[in-house]
Amino acid sequence: MRTGWKKTLALIAGVGLAIGACGPGATPSPSAPGASSSAAAPGGSTAASPSAVANACGDAPITLNVWGGYPEMDAVYKKAGEAYTALHPNVTFTIFSTDLRGFEQKLTTALPSNTAGDVVIRTANFLARFIDQGLLAPIPPDLEAFIKGGAYSDTDLKDATYKDKIVGVPIFSSGTALYYNKDYFAEAGLSGPPTTMDQIWDYAKKLAKVDGSGNVTRSGISLRLSGQGSGVAEKFWILLLQSGHELVKETSAGHYKADYNGPEGVTLFQHYVDALRDKIDSPNIDHDAKAFETKVTAMFAREPWVVAEIATAAPDLVGHYGSISLPVADLGATETMYVPTSAPNAACSWDFIKFLTAPEQQLTIPPTAGWLPSRKDLDLSAFLAANPGYEGFLKKPSGLKVSLTPPIAEFDELETKLATHLVDAYADYANLAGKPDKIQTMLNTWADETNQILTTNGHGS
């Protein structure tokens, strides 16, 4: 039997080799040169991107590895790569991306061991540790001058800054808006979307539906009540911003203190548990984008990618929903581009990054990936007219305050731990609704933990 085994294995190996010989070649064929991006040229004047240097990439064949954490952006990078290859035929691209968790693990092993790609795209926040270790190269002066030259908003610049230096080149940005179902609003006799927090809670009450057995069949607003990671705390934070408070507030340069356990924090938490008690939302109903797309919720707050998802997964909703900016404040995030210090073709990598800041490339992002470009000096009016779902992201009230993730390494930890507490507390809503004192005590306990984490890491106030 053993010899029989060997024969079988040899046979399999032989067949396998034969298939391999006839199968696709060992290297994927490079993207065909000649195809350039097709986005419409922006109207009006825009700050000129630094022109791509003619020979930053030399003449020898180079392959640039582009690493990103959002697979939906792959198509953008690929198209940009094809356009770039048209200008520099010796440069080909491989795009590597995976979901965020895998991506973060990958960066953690690859950057310190100098095996990372040529262009890395992530938030300055997350990469702060790596920057501290000197693993990411500083931006070349001409590119830095361009970034500061007015093409980007102050918020984007701030999010790309670490220790008073701009460390990454912004590419696409995120924010949150309130999605609402127009049909349900009309049915409830509401003339338009809510423009204040009070209206949001008020409308939610009117929009919720309960069936005969007391189960919520439509939530007035879909709150983030469960899940892993820091998402639950992040959504709480976004609503807390509307009352002028942060999760942690900077008291002096580099020092922070928990800011969610004041009276506004208590009030917001009360809204959550009251909503659960009064059957405006329920742990048992679907939540989030899925709930909105299957029409079991009337409102929910999320980032721009939902618009793209609705167009593909729930086309019957198109035209029956809208998005509106949050009343007072928003939480922003900017994905930025870097070149690892160990990258062999740094000049070429920076040149490609410059290329991606060009208006034509920026404008490919919304139709392809659903995210919004970071450059603020582009004309997106045609795009908005064709995709009204983005209204809440592109039409912001004047004076809207945009908050950012504080540039402290331990923020993820304290946000995640707060999220764990919130999840447990929401589950306990029956015992907490209508008990502001109890809620205050609970928030204070959590704030102690938050402050403890800050202090341990040298950022306590």
Place this chain on the structure above:
Amino acid sequence: MRQSRLVPNVIRWIVIALLIVGGLAMVFPLVWLVSTSLRPAPELLLVPPRLLPQHWTLDNYTKAFASAPLLLYLWNSFVFAMISTVFILLTSTVAGYVFAKFSFPGNNVLFMLVLATAIVPFEIYMVPLFLQVNALKLVNTQIGLVLPFLVLSYGIFFMRQNTLTSVPDELLDAARIDGMSETGIMLRFVPRLLAPAISALAILAFIQAWTAFIWPLLILNKPVLFPMELGLSQFANTRVDFGLTSAGAVIAMLPTLIAFLFLRRRIVEGITLTGLRG
């Protein structure tokens, strides 16, 4: 196949019926996955969900093959899994046999050490292992990919237990008296007795390599080297493309299914060779 005549046929058929019902319940999630892979995107969020799609479509499959070099990924997975399986079978059978049938100082300690390494979660030792492999300059290579998959603690444990069950000492002594060398016994005689177990281990080792994700993710950068699971995660934005992800999962499942069907017969055939003679 011998059937126990001690149990009446009626009971036998009832048992079979119950087993089939249970079996259908077991594959229901897989049927659902296949059905999802045959749906167009707007049908992914049906409320209430339907088992069978209203509009059958192979779009997800064509899209899967179009957006990524799936055949290449399948081939990479195949090579990876075959190398891993061969090594694991070799090391496990040989070590399992030695641990089971030879007394020597340190037998128990070494075996417990092997078993202990099975307990530690991969997430913990993967970073030091990555740094070790990096020091050997094997990052982003096929060798680096397959290295941790050359041995399997469970494998050694499994073969040891099966040797204890299926290889009586008397048989070994008889072979030795007959003049067989120790090496001959180890590489020809014993595996014949353990054919079913070897087949079972082959399947399990194959599946483990086939569905590996985290190590390939860490060690590989060039898509041209990617195995299936890693390749799939590249193009699927699982939010919108659950149909696509499902199609990928179905494609990935087929080779392991074939491997199982191929090896299963060996598991059954093996029984005719056991038994003491005379």
Place this chain on the structure above:
Amino acid sequence: MIHPVQAIRAVPRRTWLRYRFVFLVLAPIMALFFYLRILPTATAVVMSFFKWELIKPAEQFLGLDNYSNLLKDDNFRLAFFNTTIFAVATTILSVLLALLLATLLARLVGGRIGAGIELLYFAPVLVSVVPVTLGWREIFNYQHGVLNALLGGVGIGPQPWLSDPTMTLVAVIILSVWKQLGYNMIILLVGMRAIPRIYQEAAAVDGAGAWQQFRHITLPLLAPVTLFVIVITTISSYNVFTQVYVLASDVQGAPGKLVRVIVYDIFENGFRFFKMGYAAAEAVYLFLIVIVLTIIQFRFLRGSRV
């Protein structure tokens, strides 16, 4: 005091040859093991005594601080509690059911039907965890899921599979038993079919019935393989992670409730908070728990040289 050379000469030649054989065979395998498993694990264990932030080299020696802080950590305690309940339930259920299945398939059902049934129960093992867990999320859905629909059919109200803390744990157990069952079944089947027929034939000649044959011949002879299945199911249950992660992630719709298990906590501490030394200490605790359980299981199932 025995003179070493005399002691070596006192070993019979056959024994010496035996030792040499064992050494030649095991040395290369153990060398691979050492490099691929023992060395990295030992590195991680050493790191558990330091403040190791993964990206920077470890700086501060912390002694047993990581270990004592873990004991005070609510997340770790919850993880330990959840994981233990999960492991016990999953092991008992999947091993007993697999034993039942294997027995029925080996003795009662045969031929093509048996092969088909084996395939049905083994199929869950073949499929990748992430997509199939997303599928299970739909099955567990409160309003539209198949499970609640079936329960409704027999008059039981819908269960909050993914929102209630207890029910979510039950849901993860169901999912894991589903995935593990076929695996255990195949292994037990192999073991059963390997038992030399001659023992059962002899017992039948002596007048033993089916049940007695099973209890006094099959089961004891199956003990080593049964021990294997129990031990590996325990180990892999303590290592549960991906299912829990996927059920609670916000990919494809709303996340379910997170069931905090040990490896999830390790992952979070190590790769999210970058407290790798702390996570390594946690892994050492996990290791100690499981090795104790394994030793207990070995003792308990001690049959003829298990």
